[in-house]
Amino acid sequence: MPDLQQIFSEAVDLHQQKRLEEAEKRYLQVLQSVPENLNVLANLGIVCRDLGKLDEAEAYCRRTVFAAPDDPEQHLNLGAVLEARKDWQGAGAAYEKALSLTPHHPKILNNYGKLLYQQGDTAKGLAMIELAIRIEPDYPLALNNLGVIYSERGDLSRAGQCLEKSVHLDPGNVDALFNLAGICNALNNFDKAKTILSRLITIDPHHPAANHMLAALSGSTTPAAPREYVEETFDKYAVRFDEHIQGTLGYTVPSALAGLVMRAVPQAVPFAAALDLGCGTGLSGAAFRAMTDILVGIDVSAQMLDKAAAKKLYDHLEHEEIVPFLHRREERYNFFLAADVFIYLGDLQPLFHAIAENSKDSGIIACSIETTDQTEKYELLPSGRYAHNPKYLEQCAITAGFAVIDHTPHNIRREKGSWIPGELYLLKKIQDKPQTP
Numbered sequence: 001m002p003d004l005q006q007i008f009s010e011a012v013d014l015h016q017q018k019r020l021e022e023a024e025k026r027y028l029q030v031l032q033s034v035p036e037n038l039n040v041l042a043n044l045g046i047v048c049r050d051l052g053k054l055d056e057a058e059a060y061c062r063r064t065v066f067a068a069p070d071d072p073e074q075h076l077n078l079g080a081v082l083e084a085r086k087d088w089q090g091a092g093a094a095y096e097k098a099l100s101l102t103p104h105h106p107k108i109l110n111n112y113g114k115l116l117y118q119q120g121d122t123a124k125g126l127a128m129i130e131l132a133i134r135i136e137p138d139y140p141l142a143l144n145n146l147g148v149i150y151s152e153r154g155d156l157s158r159a160g161q162c163l164e165k166s167v168h169l170d171p172g173n174v175d176a177l178f179n180l181a182g183i184c185n186a187l188n189n190f191d192k193a194k195t196i197l198s199r200l201i202t203i204d205p206h207h208p209a210a211n212h213m214l215a216a217l218s219g220s221t222t223p224a225a226p227r228e229y230v231e232e233t234f235d236k237y238a239v240r241f242d243e244h245i246q247g248t249l250g251y252t253v254p255s256a257l258a259g260l261v262m263r264a265v266p267q268a269v270p271f272a273a274a275l276d277l278g279c280g281t282g283l284s285g286a287a288f289r290a291m292t293d294i295l296v297g298i299d300v301s302a303q304m305l306d307k308a309a310a311k312k313l314y315d316h317l318e319h320e321e322i323v324p325f326l327h328r329r330e331e332r333y334n335f336f337l338a339a340d341v342f343i344y345l346g347d348l349q350p351l352f353h354a355i356a357e358n359s360k361d362s363g364i365i366a367c368s369i370e371t372t373d374q375t376e377k378y379e380l381l382p383s384g385r386y387a388h389n390p391k392y393l394e395q396c397a398i399t400a401g402f403a404v405i406d407h408t409p410h411n412i413r414r415e416k417g418s419w420i421p422g423e424l425y426l427l428k429k430i431q432d433k434p435q436t437p
Helices: 004-016 020-033 038-051 054-067 072-084 088-101 106-118 122-135 140-152 156-169 174-186 190-203 208-218 227-248 253-264 283-291 302-311 322-328 349-357 390-399
Strands: 271-277 292-299 316-319 333-338 359-371 378-380 386-388 402-415 418-429
Touching: 004 020, 004 038, 020 038, 038 054, 038 072, 054 072, 072 088, 072 106, 088 106, 106 122, 106 140, 122 140, 140 156, 140 174, 156 174, 174 190, 174 208, 190 208, 208 227, 227 283, 227 302, 253 283, 253 359, 253 402, 253 418, 271 283, 283 292, 283 302, 283 333, 292 302, 302 316, 322 349, 349 359, 349 390, 359 390, 359 402, 386 390, 390 402, 390 418
Parallel strands: 271 292, 271 333, 292 316, 333 359, 359 386
Antiparallel strands: 359 418, 378 386, 402 418
């Protein structure tokens, strides 16, 4: 007869060491002998969530909720799994039930507060996480979440205090380390930000966002921002994106590009088929919907696409990276829109050549860049975005078979009290086959 308690203890130890597959095997071994054991089922739900086996995780958690409907921990675990599944409504209901069973449980308050904040109920979400901290002042995860919220609200001092304490309490938490580095960056304390990012990378050498930002702060220039970095950034940003970028940052690129099109090529409107590259929440779609018969949007952020879909501006939306999407498409488009897209791409040649392959004769590109004269091509800025020399963009366009119709300077956004300079471009396809660079 196997010693079930010993095997369970081994499973817990493996789980804590993040040896997840081994932990799952031990839990399953115990479950064969005690198939309704609440602790085993609950831990299996958590380990399967961490492994990304969300169907199995939900099934285990629902079994525990059925077995112990008055246990708030089981509803909490179910809420965490449903949140991982992006079932926001289901997660909220699970957290609400858990909170009704124990109204002052710090972990429930933290999880539910974060979810509410991310879904736009900012006041209630913030209040819940602050309450969690008052109940348990040394709760590192809640301190991290509170630091992120204070940062987004512009209170960098309090954000830094929360994140410093979170990192002190949990030195190996890469999320808290990355967020603290971001605060240091925002405060122009670049050396400290680099030190923190280097420390993070020793823990997780393949962390895409940390490697990208360390390169940005170290003066290195890479060909493009990692998809994971862009996707995670905008998934988190989606709920407050429209209000923040237009209100706080003064962003007007979509409407400015629409005005440029109507001044320069009014005869081309309406476009038969348009592709909005990096469509985000649909700000560009709103500016151009009346100027195109068919409008397709593409973005790597599922959360941004959800916001775009709710506006009912697009005939079709795609969740994918731009260049692979273009390479597999057979459709041809009259118009390509790239508002604030090139800022996450350094090397523009692959994109221009992909657009050329998918452009109809005389197809038009409307795009924006942040500008620099510090390099002949492009540079990766401390913001994590790319700035391009206008001459480089023009050369990439020419090589791909496009000519410059018009261009004009335009302030892209306000950042740290100053405008980020940029340039708006209209380009037209003038030859079918791209030139060999």
